[in-house]
Amino acid sequence: MEKDYGDITSVIYDEMYGKSDEPLAHYRAVSETISNMPHEELLQRQQAADLSFLHQGITFTVYGREEGTEKIFPYDLIPRIITGDEWNTIERGLKQRITALNHFLHDIYHEGKILNDGIVPHELVFTCKYYRREMRGVDVPKGIYISVVGTDLVRISDGSFAVLEDNLRVPSGVSYMLANRQVMKRVFPRLFGNYGVRPIENYGQQLLTTLRALAPREDREPNIVLLTPGVFNSAYFEHTFLARQMGIELVEGRDLLVHDNVVYMRTTAGLRRVDVIYRRLDDDFIDPLAFRPDSQLGVPGLFNAYRSGNVALANAIGTGIADDKALYAYVPKIIKYYLDEEPILQNIQTYLLDDDSNRKYVLENLDKLVVKAVGESGGYGMLIGPHSTREEQAKFKDLINENPRNYIAQPTLALSTAPCLIENEITSRHVDLRPYILYGDEISIVAGGLTRVALKKGSLVVNSSQGGGSKDTWVL
Amino acid sequence: MHFEIFHLTRFEYSNSVTESVMELRMQPLTNENQHCTSFSLQLSPSARIFEFVDQFGNIVQHFDIPEKHSKLEITTKSFVEVNEPQKLPESLPLESWKQLDEEIEKGDFWEFLLPSQFAHPTQPLTDLQKELNATREKDPLTLLREINSFFKANFEYAPETTEVDSPIDVAIKQRSGVCQDFANIMIALVRGLKIPCRYVSGYLFHRTNDRSHIAQDATHAWVEAYLPTLGWVGFDPTNDLIVGDRHISVAVGRDYTDVPPTRGVFKGNVESQLSVAVRVRQAETDEIESSELHAIRRKGFTVTMKPKIQEAAQQQ
Structure with a gap:
């Protein structure tokens, strides 16, 4: 394959080429296989892959659109490859970051040392809508707040990986990572078999081990369930998929009840005690008694059962404060504070907009910057300056002036690109990487992750909800 | 001064409800200004009572009643000693x-x-x-x-x-x-x-x-x-x-x-009526201060078989 796919500029790092004109060593065999394959055959394999996703019913829901909201997650045939060395850095960096963020969560819900020492402003924490004051003084099982994390990484122009977002609430997408691999093995069995790709298939087992480690009672096999908001949730497919992989019950709020401070599951054989809940339901909705009283998805009394240690939740309540996009700017300081280490993975420069000089600079440069609402995820509530209209910029200017705390700005990133098969052509698209980190008795990271692709040419938004696709990710 | 406080809260439902879960913030505080020397709580129907201290230092009791019921009565009795408060100055310096x-x-x-x-x-x-x-x-x-x-x-x-x-x-x-x-x-x-x-x-x-x-x-x-x-x-x-x-x-x-005396959820498509009676009595003098049991307000519930929140309206 030749490096000739259009709009690459010199500042952008390409996953296959780096900054050179020749494929990097670890990509060579993939490049050759695809180059030597008749175009017809390549298309046939892409069709086979698409069909496989359709048959497996691997879909997600796009909010805010009127037409049929179930969509197939587009899969790109050409794998994204990460070398063993690169992966080692990522792995060390993520472990460091997760360890520090877990310390942070424990601290702000207990003594608040980092706040009192003036490292992180009190106000930032207490004004965050994901801060759960009810968690103050509550001890969580084994002190682990964030058991399941899906950190978003991007590769910037010098070829290094940087953290774009810490997703510490209910990160999704791991089912696509697993499905992509299954399809890859079917579509390119020989190529895959000869590459020495590290396996990811044990993710389900590792997740189960992680959840088991949280069980409050050690005298018996814990009953673990996955709590879903239900079929209308965008990740419902994933909830069913993971429950099946782990062999645990998939439940909705109405399937559970709390009696005498213990959580039970309704079964045909009566009530059965629940020990660990892998919840894919946001804090707000999890218990109408403790949080949003209008929630009909939650379990009344669950928080009190949790508070008294009778049930474990993964993730803990109140973890969203640590992935507030304004707090993100403080993560390097958080790492330094708790671990006395320099961050291994870089942060992206972030402008906090309640600072007057930052705000002035950002408002004058909206056409160059990316603006994000601090509490949103999934690519909602975002302005990509260079791709925005004047009206959009004016709208964000008003929004920022109205509530500066609610927004941050970052430079528009030169996200790395990777070759993709799009409309029968091989062409470059921007990608990111979401590895999945599990924190039980120890921190483990499955070697890989979800590589998301911005399918629109030149687009920097990779979120599935905004029309992104994905690739299989190979770690060598 | 020493006080004896009697507080009755009654929820009456137009039909039976199930799975009531409720939190109470009704136990007088013990702090530098007052001392709650005793607190008793009775429920009808009866339920096992649990307790925790919330993030503001309030003592919270909670319980659940899974079986059918059409009335819930909460009765508390407290003895509290309140200290003579500090004498306030007329003003403070501007500094x-x-x-x-x-x-x-x-x-x-x-x-x-x-x-x-x-x-x-x-x-x-x-x-x-x-x-x-x-x-x-x-x-x-x-x-x-x-x-x-x-x-x-x-x-x-x-x-x-x-x-x-x-x-x-x-x-x-x-x-x-x-x-x-x-x-x-x-x-x-x-x-x-x-x-x-x-x-x-x-x-x-x-x-x-x-x-x-x-x-x-x-x-x-x-x-x-x-x-x-x-x-x-x-x-x-x-x-x-x-x-x-x-x-x-x-x-x-x-x-x-943060402090409603009762906060609860139950299952049932019913109308609920809340009545409250409170009597505060100076413990030494037997002076009686009481209010008749009176209906506070009605609240309609129209959603079928879905939990709904009821908050005791202790309006004054």
Whole structure:
């Protein structure tokens, strides 16, 4: 394959080429296989892959659109490859970051040392809508707040990986990572078999081990369930998929009840005690008694059962404060504070907009910057300056002036690109990487992750909800 | 003074409900101003009672009743000893603003300085602030005394003119409300001056010789503001009183949201009626202060087989 796919500029790092004109060593065999394959055959394999996703019913829901909201997650045939060395850095960096963020969560819900020492402003924490004051003084099982994390990484122009977002609430997408691999093995069995790709298939087992480690009672096999908001949730497919992989019950709020401070599951054989809940339901909705009283998805009394240690939740309540996009700017300081280490993975420069000089600079440069609402995820509530209209910029200017705390700005990133098969052509698209980190008795990271692709040419938004696709990710 | 408090709360449902889950914030606090020497709680139907201390230091009981029931009765009896409060100076020196700002900078007052669900700035509140001319030109204690007196002079005490979940703007605009409204408004005003301020729910014991228009309601709400050298000082805007030994604190929070006496969820498509009776008696003298059991309000429930929240409206 030749490096000739259009709009690459010199500042952008390409996953296959780096900054050179020749494929990097670890990509060579993939490049050759695809180059030597008749175009017809390549298309046939892409069709086979698409069909496989359709048959497996691997879909997600796009909010805010009127037409049929179930969509197939587009899969790109050409794998994204990460070398063993690169992966080692990522792995060390993520472990460091997760360890520090877990310390942070424990601290702000207990003594608040980092706040009192003036490292992180009190106000930032207490004004965050994901801060759960009810968690103050509550001890969580084994002190682990964030058991399941899906950190978003991007590769910037010098070829290094940087953290774009810490997703510490209910990160999704791991089912696509697993499905992509299954399809890859079917579509390119020989190529895959000869590459020495590290396996990811044990993710389900590792997740189960992680959840088991949280069980409050050690005298018996814990009953673990996955709590879903239900079929209308965008990740419902994933909830069913993971429950099946782990062999645990998939439940909705109405399937559970709390009696005498213990959580039970309704079964045909009566009530059965629940020990660990892998919840894919946001804090707000999890218990109408403790949080949003209008929630009909939650379990009344669950928080009190949790508070008294009778049930474990993964993730803990109140973890969203640590992935507030304004707090993100403080993560390097958080790492330094708790671990006395320099961050291994870089942060992206972030402008906090309640600072007057930052705000002035950002408002004058909206056409160059990316603006994000601090509490949103999934690519909602975002302005990509260079791709925005004047009206959009004016709208964000008003929004920022109205509530500066609610927004941050970052430079528009030169996200790395990777070759993709799009409309029968091989062409470059921007990608990111979401590895999945599990924190039980120890921190483990499955070697890989979800590589998301911005399918629109030149687009920097990779979120599935905004029309992104994905690739299989190979770690060598 | 020593008090004996009897508090009956009764929910009656038009049909049976199941899976009631409820939290109570009804046990009087023990702190430097008062001592709750005993507290008993009875439930009908009976249930196992659990207890925890919430993030504000309130003692919370909770329970659940899974089986069918069409009535829920909660009876509490408390004995509380309330100390004679410290004598307040007439005013504080103007420099105390600086001292206050320094203490805020160091201490953990954030929860009681930031806006909260009811106590947050709105346009009507800003207008009220102007009308009051509440600025830092006077010393903080004088200012608080003025704000505290403002309500009795300018607002009408009028039950049923606001709902338990009415935003403060309703009471500000109509210039009437109940103690809960006045407390929420005063908190928003005081926090606007960067003085930490919190909501207190509790009981007020009325001596027979100063029965006022609120005499029949012993459950009450007021505020506490934090002042340098004095600590938390209680102000009762409903009665234009500095909180003394007739105010019995039960729970504190950012505003009413944090301290409803009962908060519960049940399953059932029913109408619910809440009645409350409270009797506060001075323990030594047997002086009796009581209110008849009276219907507080009705609340309709129209959703079928889905949990709905009911909050006891302890309106006064």
